[in-house]
Amino acid sequence: MALLSKQLLTVALLVAATCALASPFSQLSLVNSELDPYPALGKPRLSFKADGTFKVTIFSDLHFGENPWDDWGPKQDANSLKLMNAILPDEKPDYVVLNGDLITGENTFKENATALIDQIVGPLNAAGVPFSSTHGNHDNQRNITHYEEILREQQVAPLSYTRLAPKGVGGESGPGNYWVPVYKSASEESTPALILWFFDSRGGFAAVKDTNSTETTPVPDWVDESVTSWITEETARMETEWGPSEGRGALAFMHIPPHEIQAVQGSVDSDKNPGLNADTLGSGSVQSTSDQPFWNTLTTKIKNLHAIISGHDHGNEWCARENEKNVIFCFNKHSGYGGYGKAGWGYGVRNIIFSSPDPKVAPQTWIRLEAGETRAHVTLNDEYGR
Structure with missing residues (x-):
């Protein structure tokens, strides 16, 4: 009888292990209620370095998978990989963000679309750098x-460190809402000094269900209202677990800019707001006005918000202050050779570096181009953009 029990236990453990391998999120469902699930998921806690710095490098609009039926498309992907492999060892980021439109989904073939992710994360795996993603309308x-x-x-x-939102958060085709804590030190006793928030601005098209046709239906292009109550709940839990929000900074990432940023562009000045300003914002360039509940919650519930950062508009790379809510918004830099562009725009990344875990110390940010040129250096402090 004891032998039989031991055999049954062995079988049960094998089944559990097989299920875990079959679904990388099986563990997540068990720990999603925990405030910080990453240690439970077997991932190390992220922290500032011993010298007090933390550097984030943002790749945006990589647009892998365009025109896979000819030579042009794969060549663009090769060029994008070359850019990533050049920038990562130069910049040596502590964290990387892939801020949307990883794939040009309307061009890719269904049978190998997800395999493009293997190519995109290859340089990050090789560099051993932690990262996470938002997703865009082309995804x-x-x-x-x-x-x-x-x-x-x-x-x-x-x-x-990308996660799925809890069930019911994100709306139609918007599962990528989550946050990542960055601690003051690697010590277990430390508390987060920075929260990286990631929001799913959705957009694009969804295949019509229960049909084998090529018919699609549009996906709403704004952060769903269901995210607002989730932000409220999560920030309240952070206050309870980690103490007052004054002790933590924050950055927010989403692919499509909030609607309110359209009005901000009219006051952008090349001296005060350096960086390429070549895409005029309008319908389709920012989220729908339906993002108002999200915008209000984002800018009131998330304290010490150093900046909101988006991609989507390949010709813009400036930062500016939205005065009504008193928050700074920054565009990324178009990183991928796929997607639209014009001669002279170039390709590169946005860097953000914190010199201290103290949230009162403002981070610096700048654009770095593929060959190493830098521009649009600004400090994201209380004076910027006023």
Whole structure:
């Protein structure tokens, strides 16, 4: 009888292990109620370095998978990989953000669409740098979804910190709402000094269910209102667990800029707001006005918000202050050779560096181009953009 019990236990453990391998999120469902699930998921806590610094490098609009039926598309992907492999060893970031439109989903083939994620995360895996992703309108298309990209990323990138939102948060085709804590030190006794927030601005198209046709339906292009109550609940839990929000800074990432940023562009000045300003914002360039509940919650519930950062508009790379809510917004830099562009715009990344875990010490940010040129250096402090 004892032998039989031992055999049954062995079988049960094998089944559990097989299930865990089959679904990289099986563990997540068990620990999603925990305030910081990453240690439980087997991922190290992120922290500022011993010298007090923390550097984030943002790749945006990589647009892998364009025109896979000819030589042009794969060549753009090769150029994008070359850019990543040049920048990562130069910049040596502590964390990387892939801020949306990883894949041009309308061009990719369904049978190998998620395999493009393997290519994208390859340089990050090789560099051993932790990272996470938001997803854009081109990541929701007939042959790919945000959900599928997140699952694939978790399968092939051990240092991915991307998570699915809790059930009911994010609305239609918007599962990528989560946050990542960065601690003052690697010590277990420390508390987070910085929260990286990631929001799913959705957009694009979804395949019509229960049909084998190529028919699609538009996906709303704003952060769903269900995210607002989640932000309220999460920030309240942080206050309870980690103390007053004055002790933590924050950065927010989403692919499509909030609607309120359209009005900000009219006051952008090349001296006060350096950086390329070549895309005029309008319908489709920012979120719908339906993002108002999210915008209000984002800018009131998340304290010490150093900046809100988006991609989507490839010709913009400036930072500016939205005066009504008193928050700074920054565009990324178009990183991928896929996607639209014009001669002279170039390709690169946005860097953000914190010199201290103290949230009162403002981070600096700048654009770095592929060959190493830097520009648009600004400090994201209380005086910037006024």
